Amino acid sequence: MTPQLRAAARPFSAAALTDLVPAGTRLLALGEPTHGAEEFLDLRNELFRHLVTAHGYRSIAVESDCLAALAVDAYVGGAAGELDTVVREGFGHGFGESAGNRELVRWMREFNAGVEEGERLRLYGADGPLEMTGAAAPGPALIRLHDFLAERLPAELLPEREELLRRCGPDDRWTEPAAALDPARSVGRTADADRLRLLADELGLLLAAHRPQFHADADALWRAELDARTATGLLRYHAATAGDGPDRINSLMRQRDLMIADNLEAILRREGRRGPTLVFAHNRHLQREASRIPLGDRQLLWWSAGSLLESRIGDGYTFLATTFGHRAPDDHPAPDTLEGLLATLPEPRTVLDPGLLAAALGETGVVRARVPADHTYFGLDPEALGWVDGVVFVRDIARQQGLFGGG
Structure with a gap:
């Protein structure tokens, strides 16, 4: 760990993270590098509670079916229902099995029980009704x-x-x-x-x-x-x-991110008078640059929802990326990657200023992007730090389960 890296890093707290959020933010985007890791959902929940109580946020959008989420929003607003059933049926992609999503919904309902109707929290699905199949x-x-x-x-x-x-x-x-x-x-x-x-x-x-x-x-x-x-x-x-045609998969990717961007823009129009909105989804959906995924001997390339929103609302869009170091049982980053360098930090979770982090990388010569151990995640590209407003590093995550975790 170098002095430059230490200067770029602060132990994680929701307040430390919001210190990096520019004034005038309308849509605060928190990305995750992989699905199915509870550590990132816990981080999201901490941040959202802080945004609600200290910064006036009254809505959150998640990477989930926009229609199914209507039932979750009704429940957090006080409608009858059983928590486990509402979460299981109201989140797409199997995300209803997550303890973190269950806790988010439970806390939102509890918060709403003590406020007036105009102050109640809303939960939205940003995604279309799409699944892997x-x-x-x-x-x-x-x-x-x-x-x-x-x-x-x-x-x-x-x-x-x-x-x-x-x-x-x-x-x-x-x-x-x-x-x-x-x-x-x-x-x-x-x-x-x-x-x-x-x-x-x-x-x-x-x-x-x-x-x-x-x-x-x-x-x-x-x-x-x-x-x-x-x-x-x-x-x-x-x-x-x-x-x-040869562009079939790219076209599907474009259509999905366009649906996400259109839904989020509509949410901003609805929520604008009540405060900013937090959106939580994969880094690849929320990043400002075009999304790239290798597929065999081809490279998929399409404009992400984040890049579309940046072009529409400009400075009102803020992107916070997350990444991780070690994943149980044996997935470890190479020392000359961004994640390998960040793993030398002593804290289990760290907030990093991307500008200072980029300068620290220049001092160390670390330029290589992490090559994922499998298909379930993407490393954070050191070349993309100029497109990011903040970085959160989680040193250790458990092995995920299910479709996206590969367990």
């Missing part, structure tokens, strides 16, 4: 959007509900797991899907054009706009799934 059917969101408009607009303005139902068909035609790897099994570019994309666009246009008429019922309007974004995004995603 495919995407949800667009029908439920599309039908809800149609029904919202049909209650408020003349019937002659809307397409027939029966046509929507007929062209959507059963949900399982859209959720066929084999389509993830075989474009021919996807219905995303059939005549029905093409027609539904046009109808979704027409319904979204009606919603936007008549927005002043619906503005008084803010909660219903929020749900309708969420359904409009989700139906349109799902139809685009299914169309990309059905593509068979």
Whole structure:
């Protein structure tokens, strides 16, 4: 450990981390290098509690299904339910099994029990209804959007509900797991899907054009706009799934991060008067630079949700990256990597100023990015420190379990 590195580092506390957050931040993005590690969820929970009690934050968005999260938000607002069931069913990607997500929801509900309605905390899902095996059917969101408009607009303005139902068909035609790897099994570019994309666009246009008429019922309007974004995004995603060109995987990545960015921008519009929002997701989604993932002999490259948001809200976007050193039982960083250098720090968790950290790296000659031991995480690129507002290093994490942890 060098004097320059020591000067860049402070023992972790939520206050030390928020000291790095610029004034005027509207969306504070906290990334994680891997899914399934409880250490990063604990860190997130500590930070969010501090942001709520000391900095006026009233909302958090997580990398999870935006529609399923509605039930979690209702629960933290006081709706009836059983905590374990709400968390298990309300978080996508298997994240409902996490103790950290359970604790987040429990604390938010407890906090909300003691405040007025306008001060209550909200939880959002930033992601689309997407899983590793495919995407949800667009029908439920599309039908809800149609029904919202049909209650408020003349019937002659809307397409027939029966046509929507007929062209959507059963949900399982859209959720066929084999389509993830075989474009021919996807219905995303059939005549029905093409027609539904046009109808979704027409319904979204009606919603936007008549927005002043619906503005008084803010909660219903929020749900309708969420359904409009989700139906349109799902139809685009299914169309990309059905593509068979060399850009197919890149297209899916682009569609997903665009959905995340659109959802987060909408959340900011809704929450702006109440305070900034914290978002927690993978570093690759939230980073400012383009995302890159090696895939065989090819390199996937697409603009991350963070880069999209940076282009939209500018200085209102702040990104805090996290990384780790040792993972049980035998995953250790090489000494000449960023994580290997940070592992020489004495504290179990450390907050680092990225500018001072970059200077320390220059002194040591450490320039090599960590090569992951497996597919479940990505190291923090030393070349990307100029794109980061703060770094949190966790020295040791346990071996993760499940789909993303490889256990």
